[in-house]
Amino acid sequence: MPQDTSAKIAALKGRMRLPAIxxxxxxxxxxxxxxxxxKSGVxxxxxxxxxxxxxxxxxxxKQIAQAVRPxxxxxxxxxxTHNSYGRFAQELELVAEFKPALVITALGGPHRVTEVVHSYGGLVFADVNSPTFARKAIDKGADGLVxxxxxxGGHTGEYAMMPFIDEVRSFFDGPLVVGGGIGSGRAVRAAEVLGADFAYLGTRFLATDEALIGQAYRQMVWDSTMEDLIASRAITGALGNWMRASVEAAGLTSETMQATAKIDFSQDMHAGSKAWKHVWSAGQGVGTITKPESVADVVAALVQEYGEGARL
Ligand SMILES: Cc1cc2nc3c(=O)[nH]c(=O)nc-3n(C[C@H](O)[C@H](O)[C@H](O)COP(=O)(O)O)c2cc1C
Known part of the structure; x- marks a missing residue:
């Protein structure tokens, strides 16, 4: 890993209670x-x-930059960073202004943001779901990979974590974030042992008090297990994990769920589509989430489990 990148990663980790995002x-x-x-340490x-x-x-x-202290x-x-995404240029101007330590690009190459982010000393990681995309992202200047x-949860990958990390580690020694089913501090520790620098946890935080979702979505997360998910390309065009109960409530048939939708980010992402608003996503870690919690509660549990994992 370039020295400058490893110094930046060390500085980021120095501010965190555990290596999790x-x-x-x-x-x-x-x-x-x-x-x-x-504030809780991730x-x-x-x-x-x-x-x-x-x-x-x-x-x-503004709220985030003011509240998050050194x-x-x-x-x-x-x-x-997909070419069809209309707000890209305006968002990049705000990146230059607010200078996030890390920009994670998704659904498109990282090269469209590297110049701006590197100019203020930030890092660019690219979200990828295959070794081919990993190589492309590195070629296009990503400092690290997710x-x-x-x-x-959300748009899922199809490769198992262990071989995926091993294969990418065979050609990339830079910073790696890994996600997909990580739901405990022990799993965060395990991801490090496997060769990752950070764990990426979505579903574990999905039903927290701070999430911008309604109560019915939260309840469905608490009630669902990994067997209640449907993996499908029908909702957004990319493979996603969706909770069966929300698919049924939206009136979608199993035939519809076998179709592939067209990927398109040119429309207002918030406007009336069924995707995400009515069909709700969660990852395979959903089964362990059963009760109301705040983000701080979740991080406290992760920190404790991470410590236990170290003693195993
Ligand atoms: C409801 C939901 C929405 C998501 N939306 C996005 C998104 O907008 N952009 C993105 O890059 N990843 C998105 N993801 C994926 C997460 O960033 C992360 O890759 C994933 O949650 C990790 O797997 P896990 O859910 O098993 O922890 C989403 C995940 C969930 C559960």
Missing amino acids: CAPMFLVTGPQMVIQAC MGCFPATNARSMDDLRDWL ADAPWALNMI LVCAGA
């Missing part, structure tokens, strides 16, 4: 989840697209 979740993560994650990250308008995004970034864990921004593995 509260992963970005569409329509779920807002400024409070990010702030509470950082990196908070939100998808820029969660803010409905550019004014809202500026307001969220003694807190750092915060990161998740950006869609390996989204099988079992993840």
Whole structure:
């Protein structure tokens, strides 16, 4: 790993109680989840697209930048870099202004943000779901990778975590984040043992008090297990894990769920589509989430389990 990158990673980790990122979740993560994650000791990250308008995004970034102090864990921004995503240029201007320590690119290459983020000393990680995309992201200048593995919430990967890390580690020695089914501090520790620098946890934070979801979604998370999920490309075009009860409530048939939708980010991401608003996603770790918790409660549990994992 380049010396400069490893110094930056060490500096980020020095501000964290455990090497975990509260992963970005569409329509779920807002400024409070990010702030509470950082205050509790893990990196908070939100998808820029969660803010409905550019004014809202500026307001969220202001709240986060003011609340997250140097003694807190750092915060990161998740950006869609797909060519069809209309707000990209405006979001990049806000990145230059608010300078997140880390920008995680998704659904497109990292090269569109590296110049700006590197100019203020930040890092760019690319979210990838295969070794091929991992190589492409490195070629396009990513400092690090987020390996989204099988079992993840949202758009899931299809490769199992262990061989995926091993294969990527055979050609990349830079910073690695891994996600997909990590739901305990022991699993965070295990991800490190496997060769990752950070664990990426979405579903574990999905039903927390700070999540911007309604009570029915929370209840479905508490009630669901891994066997209640349907993996399908029908909702957004990319493979996602969806809770069966929400699929049925939205009136979708198993035939519909076998289709593949067209990927398109050119429309207003918040406007009337069934995807995400009515069909609710969770990852395979959903079965262990059974009760109301705050982000701080979850991080406290993770820290305790992480310590126990070290003693095994
Ligand atoms: C409801 C939900 C929405 C998500 N939305 C996004 C998103 O907007 N952008 C993104 O890069 N990843 C998104 N993800 C994926 C997470 O960032 C992360 O990769 C995943 O949650 C890790 O797997 P886990 O859920 O098993 O912890 C989402 C996940 C969930 C559960």
